Amino acid sequence: xxxxxxxxxxxxxxxxxxxxxxxxxxxxxxxxxxxxxxxxxxxxxxxxxxxxxxxxxxxxxxxxxxxxxxxxxxxxxxxxxxxxxxxxxxxxxxxxxxxxxxxxxxxxxxxxxxxxxxxxxxxxxxxxxxxxxxxxxxxxxxxxxxxxxxxxxxxxxxxxxxxxxxxxxxxxxxxxxxxxxxxxxxxxxxxxxxxxxxxxxxxxxxxxxxxxxxxxxxxxxxxxxxxxxxxxxxxxxxxxxxxxxxxxxxxxxxxxxxxxxxxxxxxxxxxxxxxxxxxxxxxxxxxxxxxxxxxxxxxxxxxxxxxxxxxxxxxxxxxxxxxxxxxxxxxxxxxxxxxxxxxxxxxxxxxxxxxxxxxxxxxxx
Amino acid sequence: xxxxxxxxxxxxxxxxxxxxxxxxxxxxxxxxxxxxxxxxxxxxxxxxxxxxxxxxxxxxxxxxxxxxxxxxxxxxxxxxxxxxxxxxxxxxxxxxxxxxxxxxxxxxxxxxxxxxxxxxxxxxxxxxxxxxxxxxxxxxxxxxxxxxxxxxxxxxxxxxxxxxxxxxxxxxxxxxxxxxxxxxxxxxxxxxxxxxxxxxxxxxxxxxxxxxxxxxxxxxxxxxxxxxxxxxxxxxxxxxxxxxxxxxxxxxxxxxxxxxxxxxxxxxxxxxxx
Numbered sequence: 001x002x003x004x005x006x007x008x009x010x011x012x013x014x015x016x017x018x019x020x021x022x023x024x025x026x027x028x029x030x031x032x033x034x035x036x037x038x039x040x041x042x043x044x045x046x047x048x049x050x051x052x053x054x055x056x057x058x059x060x061x062x063x064x065x066x067x068x069x070x071x072x073x074x075x076x077x078x079x080x081x082x083x084x085x086x087x088x089x090x091x092x093x094x095x096x097x098x099x100x101x102x103x104x105x106x107x108x109x110x111x112x113x114x115x116x117x118x119x120x121x122x123x124x125x126x127x128x129x130x131x132x133x134x135x136x137x138x139x140x141x142x143x144x145x146x147x148x149x150x151x152x153x154x155x156x157x158x159x160x161x162x163x164x165x166x167x168x169x170x171x172x173x174x175x176x177x178x179x180x181x182x183x184x185x186x187x188x189x190x191x192x193x194x195x196x197x198x199x200x201x202x203x204x205x206x207x208x209x210x211x212x213x214x215x216x217x218x219x220x221x222x223x224x225x226x227x228x229x230x231x232x233x234x235x236x237x238x239x240x241x242x243x244x245x246x247x248x249x250x251x252x253x254x255x256x257x258x259x260x261x262x263x264x265x266x267x268x269x270x271x272x273x274x275x276x277x278x279x280x281x282x283x284x285x286x287x288x289x290x291x292x293x294x295x296x297x298x299x300x301x302x303x304x305x306x307x308x309x310x311x312x313x314x315x316x317x318x319x320x321x322x323x324x325x326x327x328x329x330x331x332x333x334x335x336x337x338x339x340x341x342x343x344x345x346x347x348x349x350x351x352x353x354x355x356x357x358x359x360x361x362x363x364x365x
Numbered sequence: 366x367x368x369x370x371x372x373x374x375x376x377x378x379x380x381x382x383x384x385x386x387x388x389x390x391x392x393x394x395x396x397x398x399x400x401x402x403x404x405x406x407x408x409x410x411x412x413x414x415x416x417x418x419x420x421x422x423x424x425x426x427x428x429x430x431x432x433x434x435x436x437x438x439x440x441x442x443x444x445x446x447x448x449x450x451x452x453x454x455x456x457x458x459x460x461x462x463x464x465x466x467x468x469x470x471x472x473x474x475x476x477x478x479x480x481x482x483x484x485x486x487x488x489x490x491x492x493x494x495x496x497x498x499x500x501x502x503x504x505x506x507x508x509x510x511x512x513x514x515x516x517x518x519x520x521x522x523x524x525x526x527x528x529x530x531x532x533x534x535x536x537x538x539x540x541x542x543x544x545x546x547x548x549x550x551x552x553x554x555x556x557x558x559x560x561x562x563x564x565x566x567x568x569x570x571x572x573x574x575x576x577x578x579x580x581x582x583x584x585x586x587x588x589x590x591x592x593x594x595x596x597x598x599x600x601x602x603x604x605x606x607x608x609x610x611x612x613x614x615x616x617x618x619x620x621x622x623x624x625x626x627x628x629x630x631x632x633x634x635x636x637x638x639x
Contacts, residue, residue, distance in 0.1 A: 049533050075536040088534035092552045101548070102538040149538065159537075 001046070001157065001189065006055035008041050015041040016052070017213040023191065028183050030204035031193045034236070038213035039193045040161055046191060047082050047159050048075035059156065081150035085162040087142045089134040089149075095121075096130040099148045106153075120152040123182075140171045147179075151186065158190040164199060176202055197237050201225070209233050231361035234286050234354065240318065240329045243292075245285045245303075246358055249275070258285050258355075262324035263303045267365075268350040274365035275355065282358030289331040291352040294319060295345040296337030302345035303328075309340055321346065398422065398607035405604050421602070425595065425609035431583065432591035433612060436570060439501045439587070440616075443508035444565040448558055450509070451516020455557075456546050458517065459524035460532050470521065476514030481574050492579055503579040504587065508569045516561045523557040524550060559627040566620055588613050 006019040016038040023029045031039040044050035045065065046057060051072060057065035064073040081102070089098050096117055103113045121127045124144045134142055143163065150158055163179075164172045180203055183190055194200055200207045201221040209216040209224065209232070217229040228234035234242045247260040256267045256275060265285060267275070295302065305323035312318075319330040321344060328346060338344045355365040393410035398421050400414040408415070426433075458470045488507060489498065497503040527550065535545045576587035595602075595609045621628070 044533075047533075047537055049536060075533075076539045076541060078537075080537060082534065082537040084530040084534060086528060086530050088528065088530035090531065090535075090549055101535075101540075105539040105544060105548075149534075153538075 001060075001191075002056075002058040003042075003046070004056040004058075006042065006045060006052050006057065008038070008045060008050065008052045014213050016045070019055070019210075019213070019215055021208060021215070021218065023189065024205075026187045026189055028180075028190045028192065028203055028205045030200040030207040031191065031210060032197060032200040032204075032207050032236075033195065033210035035195055036212075037210040039195075039210050041213075042210075043082075043159050043161055043191060043193050046157075047080055048073055048078050049082075079156040080159050081153050081155040081157075082159040083146050083150050083161065083163045085165050087134075087146040087166075089142055089145055091134055093133070094130065095126065095132050095134070095137070095145050095148075098134070098145055099130075099152050102149060102153045116152050117148075120148045123151070123185075124148050139167050140175065143167060143175060147182070151182075154188075156189065158188050158192075160190065160192045162194055163192075165194070165196075172199075179203060198239065201237070209236060211236075227363075228286075228354070229363050231284060231286070231356045234356070234363075238288060240289050240331065242286045242288050242354075243326075243328045244356075245323070245326050245328075247283060247285060249278075249281050249283055258283060260285070260303070260324065265303060265348075266301045267355070268353070270351070271353070271355055271365040278357070278364050280357045280359065280364065283364065284356040284358050284361075286354035286356060287348050287352065289318070289329045291349040292328075292330040292332050293347040293349075294321075294330055294332055294334040294338050295347055296335045296339075296342075297345065299345045299347050302347045304343055305346055307334075307338060307340050307342055307344050310334070319344075394607045394610055397603055398425075398611055400604050402602065402604065405602075410603075421604035421608040422612070424602075425605050425612055428595060429588055429591050429609050429612050432586045432588040433616075435501055435504075435580070435585055436576075436588040437616065439504040439508060440566055440569045442505045443512060443569050444562055446505070446509040447512030447516050447565050448561050450513050451518075451561060452520045452551070452554060452557070453546065454513065454517040455520025455522075455524050456550055458521045460527075460529070460545075460550070461542065470517075473514045473517045477518065481511075481572075485574075485578055488575075489578060499580055499582045499585055501580070501585045504575060504585065507575050507579060508565075508572065511575075512565045512569065516565065519561045519564075520554070520557050523554070527553065556627065556630065559624050563620060563624055563628050567617060570617055 001021075001023040003019060003021040003023075006016055007014065008016045019038075019042055021029075031042060033039045041050060045052045048064065052065060052067060054067055055065070056063060059078065063071050064078055065071060090101065093101065099117045099120055100113050103116060108116075117130070118127070121130055124147060126141060126144045126148065129137065129141060129145070134145065137145065146163070164175050167175060176199060183203075192203060201224075204221055206218060206220055207224055208218045211232050217224060217233050219227070224233060224237050228237060228242075231244060235244065245260050247258040247265070250257050250259045250264075252264060252266065256272050258265045258267060303323055305321035305328055308320045308322055308327075310317055310319055316331050317333060319332070319334055319338075321328040321330065323346070330346065334344065354363060356362065357364055389411065396413050397405060397410050399417045399419070400408065401416055401418050401420070404414045404416065454473065458466055458473070492498045492503040492507070495506075497506060531549060532545055535549050540548060571589065572587070573589045573593070576590045580586055580590070592609050592613050595606050
């Protein structure tokens, strides 16, 4: 599926701006972003439920949307199935009827409907629920029925709009795994919208990060994590998020450094090559909470910070520190002599730091 | 405690007074309808009859039988038609986006406020041209058309509250506009059908003006007109008149008894949402 320069406006507000994506066959593709970033709008345009203002959408070699040329294939004729956040089950129909609906609409004969609904129900483990009404089901069961209604048609593309958002935390994790397994089994191209970065990282073959209707970065989850293109992606992906300290580029003893105000950080050699060209003087230094070592006494080129508290969440310890006006979070085992209320030295893994343009937020090194 | 108790008592006294005032005419209606001509003259309306008789009921039915049937016919058909059309309109206006849909809805709403009197002459002319004048058909058509705005408003507001994801899901499932209405919205519409149905039934049944103007012959005469005609020009047999009134009220009472529960539910739903 290819999307070219998709734009959708609601009055003056541009919900999606010039979005271009190339989604591969059998790919589990994620649209990720905070609420109101235009990810659902993009999905509705793909489904054909919303007419974009401009741009093109291609399924394989078939043009399905192009407002300029007046091409607009209605959703009924696109081979897509959609799962909605509120499941959108038909309340007056039994589970069987709900799943059978897309087949019945297409005039499939009774035997085939019966066979396919049963097979789908078995696949999802809801065979015993077929005679119930949606009202009598739990959230997780409804979720499965909604999936069943999408699967039963064997569509070319699955579209999912935050399908796990209404489930409680535990069930969400469970269904996430189920979804991934299901995708591996069926291999259907899936476009999945979510605001939950964990979901995106777990499920996606590739993730597209959107903000205010503008595409920020498309990459595999690990790349998104290790090499975010700008401060927004860096801050959005990962929990706790990347630490970000603003400062000015400066020269000190012939070495490139960042003047953080309360401390100087000498940049490693590999960054100098990349920063040579830049005009920016204001920069942001980014580093992941786990790319830190906490020392109890002075270390060279370390940032001194005050330890505010430790937060033990079982597997790992989150250390909260204050440096200047910033707070730094470290996910690491602190050295033994690091104590609350005292100074600690934050040692960064030099090869894992990021330098962003302080004004535009773009990655510099 | 004493003051609270006395206000309670006062409250009940006032309430009972209201109830009596409200029920009194109906009571008098029943007692009078069971009286002989002599009893009517010799007793006060609220006093029970000395020698009860069903004769006034029989006499009243002799004149009102046919008109009651007429009324039932056009009321039932016009109610069904206006609800059905209102439901389809409501679906289109709430779930299908098109240019000018809000304007169209506004025009529909204005239709609710058009007084009967203003359209009488064009109405009679139209019905004559259509060859429907003095027929039950004229009343069915007139009441259907007149009921559409109200029904449209009711259904549109009900359908507005049905989540859009439901129609979106049906669309991606492959259902067309008509199929979505048939398979999804219509089965979910029991409540608005009851509410608008009872509303339409009541207002059509109670109508006098259209009946008087459009159906002057006995063949199409509505019960409301026949009831008024029971009161003769020179004499009034109160017992027959009262019996006629009960005959006339009976279908409405039955409708409310059967559907009252759903009606309350419908009003409550409206109240909570509103």
